[in-house]
Amino acid sequence: MTLRLTNTLSRAKELFTPLIDRRVSIYCCGVTVYDLCHLGHARSYIVWDVLRRYLSWPGQIGGAYAVTFVQNFTDIDDKILNRAAEQGLAMEEVSERNIDAYFQDMDALNIQRADSMPRATACLDSIRALIAELEHKGAAYSADGDVYFSVMKQAGYGKLSGRDLSEQQEGASGRTSGAEDARKHHPFDFALWKGAKLGEPSFPSPWGPGRPGWHIECSAMVRQELGDTIDIHLGGADLIFPHHENEIAQSEAASGKPLARYWLHNGMVNVGGEKMSKSLGNFTTIRALLGSGVSPMTLRLFVLQAHYRKPLDFTLEGLEAAASGWKGLAGALDVGRKHQELLGWRSSPPDPASPPSEALRPLRDRFRDAMDDDLNTAVALGELFELARPLRALANRLRIGELPSEADRALESRWQLLVQLAGVLGLEPDRQQGGSGQESGGGGELPALVEGTSRAAAPAGLGDAAIEALVEQRKAAKAARDFASADRLRDQLKDQGIELVDKPGGVTVWLRG
């Protein structure tokens, strides 16, 4: 069995075969940079990051794919203009700030940067050329400085979203504008070029000064960066209609070829059963969450425990569960590096393309089968927990000063496989140190989570000698059966972030939080 993906075009799982053997071209719809990213964006880019990592994984049946991943920034749009006006900034300043913030947030989440990240304002030549071509072919018409795409001229319009235009309730979302409607031949026609209103930033064009419509930039960028037909097109489920439908219409009207062979869409992040979105105001920004002490890997785990196509309800309880789960996984992932010398394990990871040992192969295969089945990360994670169990136990024993046995040393290849497979999901313990969020960036108020145990544990705290002394005092108290004093000393140390572990034989070890 090899990779199968649910294609929105067919609404079925299809065997994935790229256009060119072992190469995959991917376009992912990026963000409109008028504000900070929230957890909905985080989910989307986490799951697509996993898709990309999985395709690039040499342990893949048939070997790694060479992936080309393109993602855009929409840096011209009404919302950016509005934001700029509110804040007294130039449009470019608003988008520049938010692009910086985007990279900070996504880097913190260990999301690999795309190979190419075109901005709409830097692709105007391609955009204008595409519009001109559509107009020339009769698929578009201009009206008062605007240019519209004529949906009725495009056979198959609606094929992605499964819509029959005659049965749609026009304006059902309550967001249509009267002035624009008057210029359109058909209510579902959409703007390729919008003539500039007075005082707005604009770019020259054969139709007068203005700016591109939202959908056209993606069509132009795909063509410019990847060609007429790509393998995979990604985006949130909320983009299926109209955005992706319109992309298809534009691109296919121009080229006469299919725009993308596989269309993948991720489910929404919900809050209390409702979609998290800017307009509803129920969003939490990524940096607000990371700033509250949630580790990036906890968020990753939280997202990947659900299937990417299903809605995911964001709750504090769910996040706490993910934090506990991550603690265990992280312990297992760290063990080889933290105790490398003690265990006598190699530092360099084995070649991921080489097959694991007989004993580990079933685990690797189940992981791969799960991922092949439309990226079933929930099951894949289950396998990771399975792999991690004895390593976690080992980590805990080493943590309290026990020495490894021969059987423990033999876990090396298991550890290496775990590190490798966790890496396919982008789960890396050394990335867990906080996010980028120092600025108080928007979003809802979050109660501090229980998680951040390792938060700046009093650098000027107790020295080793002082701790030893207190531990000795407690030992004496215990010997005198003065348990009240012993417990007080233990609590006192705990307040300083020092954990005491009593082992059999009256030995007490202490650990800094």
Next chain:
RNA sequence: GGCGGCAUGGCCAAGUGGUAAGGCAGAGGAUUGCAAAUCCUUUACCCCCAGUUCGAAUCUGGGUGCCGCCUCCA
């Protein structure tokens, strides 16, 4: 009104015909002066009704509830 999706243990979540992964929480046990930490063990007839089948959480029909989209959206 149209299109699409979802409903599994206390919470989250896999599983699309053969008798319920995993995580979190809980319980019991080991250990402990007691804890903590850790280790071991353990907890479900799958929204309702009818049907197909030797057999259904899984298929069909009906019902109920919830969600997304119908030109701002990841």
